[in-house]
Amino acid sequence: MAASAKSLSSLLAQASLDDHDDILKAANAAIKKSKTDLDAHHAKVVALLKLERYEDAAKLFEDTPKLQEQARLEYGYALYKTGDAGKAAEVVEDHANTRGMKHLLGQAAYRSENFEQAANVYKQLSAEDGEHEEYDIKINSSAVDAQLEWNHLGDLAQKRKPTREDLEVFETAYNAACGSISRGELAQGEVCLKRAKDLCNALTDLSEAEKKAELLPITVQQVYVLTQLGKIDEAEQLLTSIPFAEIKELSTRYIAQVNSIAVAKEHTNPYLSHRLFHSSPKPPKTDQHFAFQTNLLRQDEYVVDLISQKVAGVADSTAKVMSASPAPTIEPSVTTAGVLNAAAHARNVTEKAALKELLPLLEKRPSDVGLLLTITHIYVITNNHAAATHLLESFFKRLEQSGTASDLDVRHAPGLVAALVSLYASQGRHAHSKTELAKAASYWRHKSKTPSKALATAAGTALLESQDPESLKSAAEIFESLYEQNKEDRAAIAGLVAAYSITDPSRLSSQLLDSLPQTARLVSDIDAAALEEAGVPTLAAPSSTQTETKKRPAEKTKEAGQKKIRKSRLPKDFDPNKKIDPERWLPMRDRTYYRPKGKKGKKKMEGLTQGGPVADEKAVEQKPAAGAGGGSGKQQQKKKKGKGGKW
Template identity: 75%
Template sequence: MAASAKSLTTLLAQTSLEDHDEILKAANVAIKKSKTDLDAHHVKAVALLKLERYDDAVKLFEDTPRLQDKARFEYAYALYRSGYAARAVDVAGSQNTDRGTKHVLGQAAYRAENFEQAAEVYRQLSIQFVQAEEYDIRINSGAVDAQLEWSGQGHLAQKKKPTREDLDVFETAYNAACGSISRGEFAQGEVCLKRAKDLCNALSDLSEAEKEAEILPITVQQVYLLVQMGRVDEAEQLCTTIPFAEIKELSTRYIAQVNSIATSNEHTNPYLSHRLFHLSPNPPKTDQHFSFQSNILRQDEYVMDLLSQKVAGVANSTFKTISGSPAPATSPAVNTAAVLNAAAHSRNASEKAALKEILPLLEKRPNDVGLLLTITNLYILTNNYAAATHLLESFFRRLEQSGTVSDLDVRHAPGLVATLVSLYAYQGRHAHSKTELAKAASYWRHKSKTPSKPLMTAAGRALLESHDPESLSTAGKIFESLYEQDASDKAAIAGLVAAYSITDPSKLPTQLVGSLPEASRLVSDIDAAALENAGVPTLSTPTQPEGRKRPAENLAPEKVKILAPKKAKKIRKRCMPKDFDPNKKLDPERWLPMRDRSYYRPKGKKGKRKMEGLTQGGPVVEEKVGESKAGGGSAAGQKKKKGKGKGGKW
């Protein structure tokens, strides 16, 4: 072993370190002499990595298990570059890692879409500061923050707003733009993208071809941004300037070509669009899209198929996706497939007709969340809010009775809870909204260390509106946990102050109260005198026993317009009678029976006599029994004449 190591060392000393082919040949010679020589295998693995033969390096490590422990950094890097990101995470994070292995772990976790772990790795690397790595860590941390926003975990992102240093380098400016777009801050995203382009063009150490290669992905992102901002014509014009064949990353080229189809006014033929869509190149294993991108692209593919009347194919394909996942599930891919499956079964029918087609599907798949939400939406579109609410409540009760961890996670999923709370709010059932929010907040507070921030904030606000001490105490705990996650969160600070100022003021630190804006600043743009003169109800005083509204006498003309009464509702023609005269004043008593109207005057003695009897409080005239009037019909004591017909003789 020592001799082989010595000969290999001598050979490497005589070879240029840049000539990796010669190093590989020397390692192979040493391995032929001794197949158990780990040093020679290690040298061969490094040479393969330098030559970018990553698959061969992975095979070498798998054929030599002992080498995996000796060269764990190289093994993890080979797995990462070969497209096995999840395996690379397991290898790199299996033991206490050095700084180099941590870098591999961060990149592998990013590609494996474990963004929370990646963010933690880069946080640790930034604490253990190394000057030479500052630039790379800033870029990678910005990319992780953007992906956290896209994946719905924005509360874990370190930065929520681009800083000055983010706009100093084009890579960090591009990552800041992606983060802004993912949060819906499109104007800020547009500024950052333009800044990234300008910084890239200003670089002197890049050739024109290299600059073009860096700018192309930025341009593709600009197309998406313009579409989201509603500027489709600008997006279409920008697409015509993109040389798709020159985009090296096939995943980016695929997205660029799909967006060009979506923004083009020429591709109105669904069959032609379908053909162009499937002509886009599929990216290799090492350049795959992230799951949120794949879900959208798969959804686009199904929509293309539906427009091309491939209904049966969409129904079968989406059903395979649905049946392959346990129900209920909150996976976007599964639930999107369920929505498109319902669309395929309804065959582009209207709301009520679509309900008729897909309600039987719910009987077969009662725990299909995507199908459930589709039916809920159709109920809302048909103004049947009660049915939509009942559907969700029944689903929640079934999951509660199940009691399994996965079912309870779905039952308290923030999106589903928000849907039911919105339905309650629309129907004015505010007590039910508070109960539902409090239940969900209580579940996630005990289940997760980092629960959904929007859900917890909404639950805390709802509980603050209650006068129940227990509810206020719970609200205080919720806002306290939010404050511990982010000490700069103004909503958490305000909620914490509002809750503890009532329940336990001693728990409030002075700096918290001082960090909130002053009340005078919040109401500085409000004219209290104008509001009062406009008719704000005033409180009762000893000289004024009842509250009254003051008239708006001295208001400016523009304010009078705001307070002017609403115009009378115009009556539709089909609701008007044939002899309706719009210039004639309508009778205010037209809804009352004629005898109950104030201007009714009966005609004739009979009518007057009857009216006198109906008059409340009037004199009562008693008639003798047996008295009758001529022509008044039969009276008591008179014999009834037997008429002809059924009453006569046979």
């Protein structure tokens, strides 16, 4: 073994750095003599990695378990290059005590979508003094920041806005564009993408082929932004300049071809779109999409199937996705599958017709969050906010009664809480909104990690509006935790100052107060006199003679109490300029302006008019009697003429 190691070492000393084939041959010869020679195995695995034979290197590590401990860096790198980034991160995580290990851990954490860990690693690397690494660390850090934004963890990003420094290199400009797009700042993203293309074209150390390879992903992203901005013609024109076959990364090529189907106007035939969609190349294991991309692409696939009338297939596929995950869950892929499953069962009907199909389905699947939100949305667009609110409240109550940790996490999920709070706000139920926000904030404060800064900020702000001492104390605790997480967070600082000023003014430090912007700077561009002249009410004078308050007169509207009458109830000869008779519903004789004509009419009116002269009671009583007697006589005479008639 010693002899073989010595001969191998001498060969390595004589070999050049690029002569990896000779090193591999020598290592194989040494291993053939002694299969337990770990140095020979180590040399072989390094040669395989240099020759980019990553699968062979990974297999060698699996066949030689002892080598995994001796060559941990190489083992982690082989796993990373073969697409097993999660396992690679596990291998080097507890041994990341060198810069090489830290770089590998950062890359592996990024590809395994543990972006929080990746952000911490690059923060450590940037704090250390690494020679000739500042450029690479800056690019990788900006890529991590963009992914944090895509995964709704933007609070952990080192930068949330593009800086001038980011727009000096095309890689960081591209990452800045991705971060802006993930935040919905599409116009800013378009600017950054154009800047990235200009910087890439201006490079002199890249060949034209290398420039083209770098520009293709930027152009694909640019097509997406233009589409989202509604610039369809410009996006379609840009698509014609993309040679799809020349995009080396199949994950990027797949996205480009799917987006081309969505943008192109001529693909009006759903069956043709379906065929083109499924003919796009699938990326290999080493070039997989991130989870949020996979989720969106799966949604696109289901939508294409739905418009191609493949509703049964979509219902079955989405049902399998949901059954593979315990319910209830707020996992995006599962909740999206629930929404599309509901669309498949509704079979292209909308609103109330869809409710008839979906409500019985909800009775079978009461824990399906996607289905629940679909029905809630239909209630909202049909202006049935009360039913939508009751649906969410009942769902929350069931989860509270369950009491399991997973159910309670779903019950206090920021998105679901925001949906219920929005419904409360639309109905003016502000007290319920505050209670719901406070309950969610209290729940997450006792957990190890708060899932949403927006939820905590909204809850603290709502609690500050209360006069209850306990609510104010809770608000102070919320803003304290936010301030501890980020001492530069202006919302946390402002909330903390507001809470302390009411609950405990002695805790207001000069550091907190100085962190707030000066009042003079905030109101420097406000003209109080102009506001007052424009209609701001002034305070009444303290003297007995009150001065008139200056206020903008209200616009003349319809008279109070006047209601709009439907055209179907108006007569054909209706004149809108003529005043409508308010007594038109009364009989003519009961109207105030009625005046009978002739002596008989006037005499009759005297007996009918309320408050008019009344005749003698005896006379009044005699009239019916006379009339009755006369009538009776006539009837008797008629009876005599008949034969055998009976009354």
